[in-house]
Amino acid sequence: MEINFGEIIKQIREERGFTLKEAAGTAISPNNLSKFEKGITTIKVDTYYKILENLKIFDPTDITMLMLRYQIQNTSFSEFEKTRFTTPTKAVEFLKTLDIDTYMTDYVYIQSLEVPRKRENLSKEDWTILNRAKTTLFHLNYWLPQDYIIFSLVIHYFDFPTETLQQIAKTALDLLEEPFTDIRQKRALVSTLADIIQTYSRNGHYQLAQDLVDKIELYRIKDFNYQKELLLDSFLHIKMQECYNLLRQDKKEGIELATQFLSYLDSRNSLFPDQTLFQIRNIFYRQVKMLNKTGIDLP
Template structure:
């Protein structure tokens, strides 16, 4: 199947699954003959006509793209598909080898470069051979050049900020990322909710980075604004509680760095929350998160006030 020309075939699949006859789908929008050609991907239709065809069979863009997106590989090199398979198998060194092999291709799109950098940041392999370092430079320059980022760029930035070196992104760029993502995204459909989630993840990483760089009071101010933003504009996102707890984890550490007693109180609440979660689910990941948080809280606590855990 030609992944670049399957819109009509997917429309036909959805239409037939819903039991809508071809003549009813065409309606007065286009002729049945033209619809037959469109469904065979022999011709295209205007956006206005396509939107009316969707209405004719009683679906919206979200329904259509839920079928379309899994069949379309934005990364034409196949890196993403293979990397996901290797990730499932837990063979992370093979992902690095795959990245090097992919980058040797003469024509590597920026989308593929973003996926590669995202994976290498996650597995901690950003200081590999020159070809990997060159890719990182290209990706960083691309991200720095933009005033607004796409969903995939937001996600890549999130992981890059966790492995960033001092000279790769300036403090002003980090502030720009924070300020951009403190602007609420209207989350009224699947796609905007997904973008909102990724924006929150990036905001979390950027605030944590600002704190690590020593701008602690500023990071606290941004973190409080992020929590307010989350409660006011993102209470309908799928992982609302995850984001709320994550920002509170950061806020507790920031306030401990500032020797604020409320940092001790918040840290107690964070550990109490995760203890309840462990008691309920008994997940290894939660236990590891608890151990990591306890260490970070104790390392940052200079208040002289004892924790309750």
């Protein structure tokens, strides 16, 4: 089936309540976007991704799932969307009907596990796919955004040497600094770095975790531009990991940071109500309550 990418854009735009002008932004004129949606004209790939950014879609996974949604035109797919996070095998079955390669199906399978499922609850099939994805990943000469996302998934299931984590963190930081790295890759990189910080901290490498937080913060405040604004939600996860790292050391600074962070989330939500942000706030609050052994209660 030939994919009408303009129709995909139109479906997303209308479902999310964006006007042609809002979706077009500075990437294209509203009139030309309308023609693209109708299949009258074509656009450059870079323009297509800029439109997706205007529609608040940054994650390559989201884009992949949108393609699947467009291609699978039957009633069972809506059920698949409801259950894909608890039935990974079902997700793979759908992908195989579209002749998606094994690496990609492994990617979706791992993402569909309970995020993340406890190691002791993994099946033999789970471990087979996790090991295959990890082996493929570390045989690649260069990682694309999707590869960093896969690493962010498998890091929860394997004990990687500290030296390996340090090398991946260094590469990710270097790529963040590169001017040619686009916003989708930057989000994948920041997500990967957040997971490395979490792993450092959970393994008791508190200083390594804080050093990485400081390097990312330096990047964030240096040469601030519109791309950094688009990465704001990604940086929130870095700040959350910094707080958790302090609390694992029973430092009162962790509670001070948590209080400031909760105040920021509440202020932002009062101005721009966002269900995702509300969920992040709840997850953060519960985690802080669990880790807090300072004797100081949250306000």
